[in-house]
Amino acid sequence: MRERDPIQLPVAGLLAVxxxxxxxxxxxxxxxxxxxxxxxxxxxxxxxxxxxxxxMVSLGHAGFLALGAYATAGATVFWGWPPAAALAFxxxxxGACALGVGLFAVRLGGVFFIMITLAIGxxxxxxFFKARAFGGDNGMSGTPRFDLSPLGLETGDPAVFSALMLxxxxxxxxxxxxxxxxxxxxMLTAIHQNENRLASLGCPVRRYKLAAFGLGGAIAxxxxxxxxxxxxxxxxxxxxxxxxxxxxxxxxLGGSGSLVGAAGGAAVFVMLRDHLxxxxxxxxxxxxxxxxxxxxxxxxxxxxxxxxxxxDGLYGRLSWLVDRVRSxxxxxGGGA
Amino acid sequence: xxxxxxxxxxxRKSFGSLRVTDEVSLRLPAGRRHGLIGPNGAGKTTxxxxxxxxxxxxxxxxxxxxxxxxxxxxxxxxxxxxxRSFQRNNxxxxxxxxxxxxxxxxxxxxxxxxxxxxxxxxxxxxxxxxENAGRLGLADxxxxxxxxxxxxxxxxxxxxxxxxxxxxxxxxxxxxxGMSPEETSGILELLSSLPESLTLxxxxxxxxxIFGLAExxxxxxxxxxLLEGTxxxxxxxxxxxxxxxxxxx
Numbered sequence: 158m159r160e161r162d163p164i165q166l167p168v169a170g171l172l173a174v175x176x177x178x179x180x181x182x183x184x185x186x187x188x189x190x191x192x193x194x195x196x197x198x199x200x201x202x203x204x205x206x207x208x209x210x211x212x213m214v215s216l217g218h219a220g221f222l223a224l225g226a227y228a229t230a231g232a233t234v235f236w237g238w239p240p241a242a243a244l245a246f247x248x249x250x251x252g253a254c255a256l257g258v259g260l261f262a263v264r265l266g267g268v269f270f271i272m273i274t275l276a277i278g279x280x281x282x283x284x285f286f287k288a289r290a291f292g293g294d295n296g297m298s299g300t301p302r303f304d305l306s307p308l309g310l311e312t313g314d315p316a317v318f319s320a321l322m323l324x325x326x327x328x329x330x331x332x333x334x335x336x337x338x339x340x341x342x343x344m345l346t347a348i349h350q351n352e353n354r355l356a357s358l359g360c361p362v363r364r365y366k367l368a369a370f371g372l373g374g375a376i377a378x379x380x381x382x383x384x385x386x387x388x389x390x391x392x393x394x395x396x397x398x399x400x401x402x403x404x405x406x407x408x409x410l411g412g413s414g415s416l417v418g419a420a421g422g423a424a425v426f427v428m429l430r431d432h433l434x435x436x437x438x439x440x441x442x443x444x445x446x447x448x449x450x451x452x453x454x455x456x457x458x459x460x461x462x463x464x465x466x467x468x469d470g471l472y473g474r475l476s477w478l479v480d481r482v483r484s485x486x487x488x489x490g491g492g493a
Numbered sequence: 494x495x496x497x498x499x500x501x502x503x504x505r506k507s508f509g510s511l512r513v514t515d516e517v518s519l520r521l522p523a524g525r526r527h528g529l530i531g532p533n534g535a536g537k538t539t540x541x542x543x544x545x546x547x548x549x550x551x552x553x554x555x556x557x558x559x560x561x562x563x564x565x566x567x568x569x570x571x572x573x574x575x576x577r578s579f580q581r582n583n584x585x586x587x588x589x590x591x592x593x594x595x596x597x598x599x600x601x602x603x604x605x606x607x608x609x610x611x612x613x614x615x616x617x618x619x620x621x622x623x624e625n626a627g628r629l630g631l632a633d634x635x636x637x638x639x640x641x642x643x644x645x646x647x648x649x650x651x652x653x654x655x656x657x658x659x660x661x662x663x664x665x666x667x668x669x670x671g672m673s674p675e676e677t678s679g680i681l682e683l684l685s686s687l688p689e690s691l692t693l694x695x696x697x698x699x700x701x702x703i704f705g706l707a708e709x710x711x712x713x714x715x716x717x718x719l720l721e722g723t724x725x726x727x728x729x730x731x732x733x734x735x736x737x738x739x740x741x742x
Contacts, residue, residue, distance in 0.1 A: 362568065
């Protein structure tokens, strides 16, 4: 047990160092990117709990993100709630809805689970698209950020806000890691591997899956609430299935089931998108800046390469490499 | 005779027009070693599936320790004291032997839902898993991933997971299938070391194993009970010889 996943904490530490360094080095725009990465990392980790740990591939996860975002927007703008209370409300709403959806969804497996989560995510999209109160397809703006003025902090300052997002992402990571390493987390891992055998050993598999689905939805709701605060704006696109797909890509790119991989994947994804869509990046490589308009094509090629060459994602390859080096080291030292 | 631990009454199951289990009844007193034999397709594994709830019976009822299990799903039946090993290895391939056993221990002790404490910290649990590994002859493989184990070793773990549950009734589906003679004798030794109070129902094609182990044997044929008797009676039956043993030997 002690040898399981030996690089998890070193990689997390490395990411934390990079994040802190980036925070000190970043200008206005960089802080915006950092905040976006942190929020996307929370969302991706919540999906990794479902996909990578418990083996439930959801294509409707963005639905819960959108619920969280709209709950925060509604509670702050319509009811005048403070953002912190609205955030708690978002988590509760998204978690409760995920439990409700999960009651039906966890009965299904494989492709049927993918289809029902996709359909339900799209139902959220359709609802927000039509909901007049929330501005319909135009969305609504005006969500305020946390008020930390009693602490002398101004969250309107991108550096303060991004630091706060990084701290929250770190806390979510630690909480999820503890969960994954608890008996309950071990059961989820076992469900991924062989749910029928686990049931025959006495595990009420459906209840465990439901709990994971509810928790994943609640954390996605948290990410949504933070996203609404970050941009000050919510729109139906938050619930659209392509955002669920993006999160899935991030999880697979980072290394599914590794948590820290999902966080790293979010960083790689945002940085790549930012660079590839920037003409001067291509000109710096002595290529035509026009390629930037086709950045999605380049990104697609990159993902194809990752899936072909590193089926277990960046984290999985790194694990493999460390394992190789270690056993070579041991072979040289111990053998004779 | 000691009290009846397990009772199946009039179990019936059809897949389409094919009746795979036909009015099968079975009573097992505590501590009984009971064999289940029959030609391929006689419905032995299906009978196990009906008992554990993996397949729903069309009719009939199953009792364990006097309680009806009829509406209970497989996990609830397991918690009530049913354990089963499978005909084909059915393990957690990405986990180590130690983790496989610890999982079963955690479920037995009802701590699978604990999310606020790291599994690593349940030292008694790991200890128990290790002791079980020793008993099963798996001590040398503790830290090995199951997918890297030899078939015979996986087979030991397959039976071991069911044993860890310390059930009232243990169902073993061809425990020695595909094993070498040495491995088979290892399993036999293990089975004979089980506590006397444990009730065992075992499907086996190896007649030496079954005649050596079982006190009584039920012979199934086309989903029906052809005969139930002592190994001597089964061996002496002309009908069993004609339908099954004769064909096999």
